[in-house]
Amino acid sequence: MSRLASRTWAAWRSLTPREALSGLLLALLYGLIDLPELVHVSDVPGWQLAVARELLKPQLVLLGLLLTWLPVLRSQLEGGRRIWLLVAATVAGALLGQGLAQGVIHGLAWPDYEALLWQRKGMTRPPLGWQQWLSGALYALIPCGLLVALTEMQRRQTQAQAQLDQLLLRHSAMARQALASRLAALQAQVEPELLFDTLVDVEQAYQDSSAEAPARLERLIRHLRVALPRLRESGSRLEIETELLDSYLAVMSDRHRSPVQFSTDWPEALRQRTLPPMLLLPLLQRALRLAWQRQHSLPTQAELAARGFGAGEQGLSLTLKLSLPGLCGDDASLQELAARLRDCSAGLARLRCHSTAGHTHFTLELPP
Template structure:
């Protein structure tokens, strides 16, 4: 029994020692606020010489109540946030604090001899001193203290819960954002898995037939395919994609496509050297090229990829071919635009934009990526 009391006393002492400056300031501010509620009544009795004592009574009484409730509230506030009994503990703590504050007030004020503003007002009117029923007055005062203090404690508790919840909410939002990025990466990987096998199978069939015909271009076609695989396969494991690596993948793909039709489709690049390691979203340039070349009656003879920094730190990419009418179907272009909108970007940043311009001589895609 003695050991349990010591443990309980140690817990109380630890709770009181954990008082934070913010909590003390809040309860003192609460006391000052309730003291000022009726403080204006002092102007009615300022002709009485004892008005400073009445004003001191009016201001110090709520401060006394606030401090007593603070020390009964602290142990309850240190209980577990998820505890189903936390609210009950807080209510009981406030009720106990109200009773203790009233008992302390009834003992302290007669010793100080400070009148209340109501006492001076009755004296000014010539009325007899008020003699309420003691037990009824005690219950009424305790309930009044308990109600006002409960409102203040409830407001502070909700503010603290909101403050504690905010970091967890931000962590959940960051986790959700990371999951969305992973989902986009997974969709891109799935897209790559859907496109590449068929493309590779068709290319291998063409190379096999070329070898069967003893075509002198067969070894060169095989070399192009091997180069494309050396560029593409490591990307299945890597997360980071740069402008330079994306251009290398596109160049190797165009070489394989042109080789299957016994042609050449070189890719020329143009950007500042410091833009080469710039991160870009994966699997965007290659689908653009596939979209442009899918329904082409004749392959272009020249491809060009340029990049420059846009306003706000973004990146503007232009992919063009020297052949008109390669914008492809509107539905496919819209699907690429929707994929761009799902890419992760900074809060407040504009969404990426994809535009296609085509005339009789060339076709150009413009891709604007925010910072």
């Protein structure tokens, strides 16, 4: 019993000033509904008390409703039990409020509209019976029920919105985790076939006493030194991605006996700009693979350009230009890269490709 009393008292104390003011204004508005009829008895002495009575009565009914309704409103109950308790609290609150209003107004001896009509006729109204009291309680039950229903609907809407927000946050977190897993898988792919074939070529070069053997081995080691530490990283910078492209191109040049000159073009301020990892290298890998399949050669030049755009140049535009045309295509790997780029930026980033007479341009636009 004490636990129930403690919860009830806590529910009453939880009423905020904003809620109390809203209830006060709502009760005043409800009291104004019957004020126009008092115009007809404005010539009868005491009509000002009748106005005060019409404004005070809804406040007292609301007080009675709050006493029974707040404990149920603040409870954690759900489902049918909550509905039945709300109905019971509304009925009990309307009866309690009507009784409270009747007692206070009777003690103040404030007249109502009907009493003023009887007074105008020079007669005294007979005492009110229980039927009139019950009629007043039923009349008070209507606005009480509407208030409870509207508040409960708003509570459920707020609760549903909060649950939806939680689901969206959970979905977003799961999407980020999935994206991180895909990126980790991409970071882990140091192309075993390329590594094996390159090691075989280097071994053969040493067996042939080639002067290029040490340099080729050094370029392979450099690529591994750049690529392997990225297995533990979740982000990257423009400078690091550029070094990875450069080391990869050096290895590919050795593999295919086709030198590729790599250059960069960007302001010094963009060197440390952060960007999602493993977007540029898969794009370059795909382009070189397509070039070798179609023309059995690699582009002789590759350039990576970067520019800022947008407000304060917080966005980043990257353009990878290769000196071979016709490397755009629309295969699954390019679509996967475009989809991963959108996932990294909530759908705002873009991957575009266009081919000119002598070059292929891949442009990645990363918004702020």
